[in-house]
Amino acid sequence: MTPAGALLTDLYELTMLEAYRAERMRGTAVFEMFVRALPPQRRFLVAAGLAQVVDELLALRFTAGDLAWLASTGRFRPDFLEWLQGFRFTGDVDALPEGTVFFADEPLLRVSAPIHEAQLVESRVLNLLHYETIVASKAARSVLAACGKPLIDFGMRRAHGAEAALLSARASYLAGFAGTATVEAGRRYGIPVYGTMAHSYVQAHATETEAFEAFARAQPRNAVLLIDTYDTERGARRVVELARRLAPEGLPIRGVRIDSGDLAEHARRVRAILDDGGFPAITIFASGNLDEHRIADLAAAGAPIDGYGVGTRMNTSADAPYLDCAYKLQEYDGLPRRKRSEGKATWPGRKQVYRQRDASGAWTGDVVTLASQPLDGQPLLAPVLRNGRLLRAMPTLQDSRERASREIAALPPALRRLEPAGPGEAVAARIAEPLRALAAELDASA
Amino acid sequence: MTPAGALLTDLYELTMLEAYRAERMRGTAVFEMFVRALPPQRRFLVAAGLAQVVDELLALRFTAGDLAWLASTGRFRPDFLEWLQGFRFTGDVDALPEGTVFFADEPLLRVSAPIHEAQLVESRVLNLLHYETIVASKAARSVLAACGKPLIDFGMRRAHGAEAALLSARASYLAGFAGTATVEAGRRYGIPVYGTMAHSYVQAHATETEAFEAFARAQPRNAVLLIDTYDTERGARRVVELARRLAPEGLPIRGVRIDSGDLAEHARRVRAILDDGGFPAITIFASGNLDEHRIADLAAAGAPIDGYGVGTRMNTSADAPYLDCAYKLQEYDGLPRRKRSEGKATWPGRKQVYRQRDASGAWTGDVVTLASQPLDGQPLLAPVLRNGRLLRAMPTLQDSRERASREIAALPPALRRLEPAGPGEAVAARIAEPLRALAAELDASA
Numbered sequence A, B: 001m002t003p004a005g006a007l008l009t010d011l012y013e014l015t016m017l018e019a020y021r022a023e024r025m026r027g028t029a030v031f032e033m034f035v036r037a038l039p040p041q042r043r044f045l046v047a048a049g050l051a052q053v054v055d056e057l058l059a060l061r062f063t064a065g066d067l068a069w070l071a072s073t074g075r076f077r078p079d080f081l082e083w084l085q086g087f088r089f090t091g092d093v094d095a096l097p098e099g100t101v102f103f104a105d106e107p108l109l110r111v112s113a114p115i116h117e118a119q120l121v122e123s124r125v126l127n128l129l130h131y132e133t134i135v136a137s138k139a140a141r142s143v144l145a146a147c148g149k150p151l152i153d154f155g156m157r158r159a160h161g162a163e164a165a166l167l168s169a170r171a172s173y174l175a176g177f178a179g180t181a182t183v184e185a186g187r188r189y190g191i192p193v194y195g196t197m198a199h200s201y202v203q204a205h206a207t208e209t210e211a212f213e214a215f216a217r218a219q220p221r222n223a224v225l226l227i228d229t230y231d232t233e234r235g236a237r238r239v240v241e242l243a244r245r246l247a248p249e250g251l252p253i254r255g256v257r258i259d260s261g262d263l264a265e266h267a268r269r270v271r272a273i274l275d276d277g278g279f280p281a282i283t284i285f286a287s288g289n290l291d292e293h294r295i296a297d298l299a300a301a302g303a304p305i306d307g308y309g310v311g312t313r314m315n316t317s318a319d320a321p322y323l324d325c326a327y328k329l330q331e332y333d334g335l336p337r338r339k340r341s342e343g344k345a346t347w348p349g350r351k352q353v354y355r356q357r358d359a360s361g362a363w364t365g366d367v368v369t370l371a372s373q374p375l376d377g378q379p380l381l382a383p384v385l386r387n388g389r390l391l392r393a394m395p396t397l398q399d400s401r402e403r404a405s406r407e408i409a410a411l412p413p414a415l416r417r418l419e420p421a422g423p424g425e426a427v428a429a430r431i432a433e434p435l436r437a438l439a440a441e442l443d444a445s446a
Helices: A013-023 A052-057 A064-072 A078-084 A115-120 A122-145 A162-174 A183-189 A201-205 A207-217 A230-251 A263-276 A292-300 A396-411 A433-445 B012-020 B052-059 B064-072 B078-084 B115-120 B120-147 B162-174 B183-189 B199-204 B207-216 B234-251 B263-276 B292-298 B397-409 B431-446
Strands: A028-037 A090-097 A109-114 A149-153 A225-226 A255-258 A285-286 A307-310 A326-331 A350-358 A365-369 A382-384 B028-037 B092-095 B111-114 B151-153 B224-225 B253-256 B283-288 B306-311 B324-332 B351-357 B363-370 B382-386
Touching: A013 A115, A013 B078, A013 B183, A013 B199, A013 B207, A028 A115, A028 A122, A028 B064, A028 B078, A028 B199, A052 A122, A052 A382, A064 A090, A078 B207, A090 A230, A109 A115, A109 A122, A109 A183, A109 A396, A115 A122, A115 A149, A115 B199, A122 A162, A122 A307, A122 A326, A122 A396, A122 B162, A149 A162, A149 B199, A162 A183, A162 B162, A183 B012, A201 A225, A201 B012, A201 B324, A207 A225, A207 A230, A230 A255, A230 A263, A255 A263, A263 A292, A263 B263, A292 A307, A326 B199, A326 B363, A365 A433, A396 B151, A433 B283, B012 B115, B012 B207, B028 B115, B028 B120, B052 B092, B052 B120, B052 B151, B052 B382, B064 B078, B111 B115, B115 B120, B120 B162, B120 B292, B120 B306, B120 B324, B120 B351, B120 B397, B151 B162, B162 B183, B162 B397, B199 B207, B199 B224, B207 B224, B207 B234, B224 B397, B234 B253, B234 B263, B253 B263, B263 B292
Parallel strands: A149 A307, A225 A255, A255 A285, A285 A307, B151 B306, B224 B253, B253 B283, B283 B306
Antiparallel strands: A028 A109, A028 A326, A090 A109, A090 A382, A350 A365, B028 B111, B028 B324, B092 B111, B092 B382, B351 B363
């Protein structure tokens, strides 16, 4: 999307900004975003959304229209609004590169900036990183289940609004999907776009065969025919007849789609009809309420399905539609800070995550520690912005997709399983001793 | 949002359009959007999103940039793309007014238009109506649970992207929320905007009392203090001391917010501290993972809470993050059509819903029938667009909010309960005999 604008934020960010300014509080604040606990339905998360966060931070301005509207509410002092006119994000950002696998308690983004800047961006930073991360993390599971068969995002219609439609196409591609049906996502992010036909197309014609033939003629390079509008096997037999009739004209039928009923059983029967009819190259594409569990069942049943359309459940992350994530102040003006609310206490200070691997590169564990006290292993948070400027070009979506693929492949098999994690099975980062000591020290001095 | 543009659609809509044009198919298609079955967690749905659909239909155009990009994909014939340049929505729309309560199998929107127009809009019509409807339907339950206490939408940060943040503020206000924390939603939709302070504000100060005092001075009309950063009751006692100290200066403390722990227990203790301290007028606002069930529990426990901040679970409709809804062809070129896919068969023809009420105005039942065969009762689908133009000004958001309130109040108590509907308890519309007969006739002739 075009940047959403400075008013896409919670009102309290603005009231706090006015207060910080009244108090002349200008110290550097360090905020970190992290997930408190993974839902049991997820054994790992995949970081996504950083590219959109960076775009928004770089473009963040209060327009004259924004300020005029704020003035019209009568809530803010004119000198504060005048000051907002010069607002720019001038801070530092460190983050997990998109496609990085991560776990609970690991900061995925750190903002160090004058407190009013780091505060204002809270709402939108969470909004973007939370959503793309839940989708990438959900989509990665379908990729694991599909055993190499291509997956296409079909979910625009039930994604939660326009931006969710676009960002879920992006995040699922990052996680290993082959493409999306959403045209605008193809344009914006360079994702391959796929599409077949709807039931309405078949219904609008006097007969199914007429519909199939008209489509094959109109879309000679893209004839994937939807065969379940009336009777799936009868539809498949009509495809065979049509393919025979069109072959002399050099018009191929590329594939069929099945969208209802027992997909494994239908796919087997349709495969047999197509093969017996002499068309082993016509592919079978399946869709309809799919998610990683149904895909795994279809794969386990040996269903002869060549690709899957995955929609709603992926785009809404339906079994875990949100994460318990937060963006919290960890340091202000050089001093570590700790929130101690019941059940919501934070690890204080500026942190880094170290990933430890064995000689083969396989993941063996993560440790969260203070950024000032390096450990062995690979530091995961990397610098992105310094003084409000990009240090280097962001990775391409393709780069991030490859990173996700590598990272997931390097996880131990137990973390790649689809079943919900049982008690004690959830992986969390280890909290290093110096960090525990700092937290205890802050509690004692409170 | 500004209209999302013609490319926010599924690719298959465009490939079908190209095929319809190649076939010279220009007949009038009637599509209806409906929900196949309510999730067990919902006993009724509240229609929302029509205003956004109308805005998009009226603005729908292919820009030169859209067409240039489509051309660059090499998928479409140049004459087709040229023809898209003149695309306008010229059809009719009938719909349930926003705020109308509805049930399974009841069309909430009907589009009658030349088939390429009615087809193209499918993806975005579903995307908008589905999302606002799930949010309004979820939010209405919190309103029922809160027994008249005000509810504020706090959920921007975990809503699924920017548009979800804005539309969920709108849909929850429509369903009876008092306002939102999302500033841009206030500007766009005229919704009251509320806000307090974050934990970071308290943490950034050397002491909690300093933070409270600075905020009360900076926001003298809006001093709602967050008291759970370190210890809730100690926070409340500090509020009492501060309120006493500031009273001579005419600086009031309006309220406190509690965001963690056992909210009922904390609210009782905080209420006692404030009352004993001489401040019975300081209100208590609660937030933190709330939904209708937790609010009902707090109300049942008699917790002295004056208002609720409701976020994530409402904005994502977390217990039912999607509906089994569809936008299906019901008539083409004057002839009724029926999809017969397993488990996904539709009721054919152009339909109307009649709502039946008793003498007191209470809801007694809905009947779905053919639009050509009127029944007793109130017809629910009302004309909105004719030949691509608005028949009359759309209702204001305030009007729709009042409609939702009236409609929900008129439901029988069993439909207003929060517990999931048991087997046989789900309400569905009655399907009138002529409609059943038409479906049987179409099946027989297939």
